[in-house]
Amino acid sequence: MTRRQEILACAKTLFREHGYKSVSMRDMAQQMNLKAASLYNHIASKEEILAEITLNLAHKFTDEMSMVKKIQADSITKLEAVINHHVDITLKDPEAIAIVNNDWVHLKGANFDEFIKLRDGYEQDLRAIISAGVKSGELKAKSEEVILFAMLSTLRTLHSWYRKRSGIEGQQLKNDITEILLKGVTK
Incomplete structure (x- = not known):
């Protein structure tokens, strides 16, 4: 699984559990044990x-x-x-x-x-x-x-x-x- 696919999978879970509006890029990074800035290398x-x-x-x-x-x-x-x-x-x-x-x-x-x-x-x-x-x-x-x-x-x-x-x-x-x-x- 590519890093982008991992980010999408993580986002799907978080969006479903908390709703799109309530989830931040920082939340996704934290869930993936990454720095938020690292996500922007894969997702705009x-x-x-x-x-x-x-x-x-x-x-x-x-x-x-x-x-x-x-x-x-x-x-x-x-x-x-x-x-x-x-x-x-x-x-x-x-x-x-x-x-x-x-x-x-x-x-x-x-x-x-x-x-x-x-x-x-x-x-x-x-x-x-x-x-x-x-x-x-x-x-x-x-x-x-x-x-x-x-x-x-x-x-x-x-x-x-x-x-x-x-x-x-x-x-x-x-x-x-x-x-x-x-x-x-x-x-």
Whole structure:
């Protein structure tokens, strides 16, 4: 692991535990047993760290959505792929998910604009899959916006819930969330 990767890993943990605004470069240096000035040899600013974490994750989601859109399959299959991807990333990098959910608002300028563009594009693509599913009769003709909200709310907060209830195997978690989000909880 490079020093830059170590700094990013440390920042992810501290940002998740304390929030971006509460963490200083000095806090990161102290956590890594370095002098604060040493961090600046690898990272220009705390904002740069936040931008790298949030934009890398936003690009992962956007890239995955691009692949899902190319799948020649029904809407249910595409939604299952989206859910599985969210669960995989949550299990692999819960800190980044937490930071994206809680701290993206601290991005500035072009980084903020890029994040909003990626997030809005992802949501629009998910909305289109849901809409196609409603139009084809695969999904019950409910409010598409409520379906979108229910899916994104569950998937975006999974990191927090799972952290407190770990022990559920990843594939079982994918299966259960997919079943509940796409088929509900009644028989």
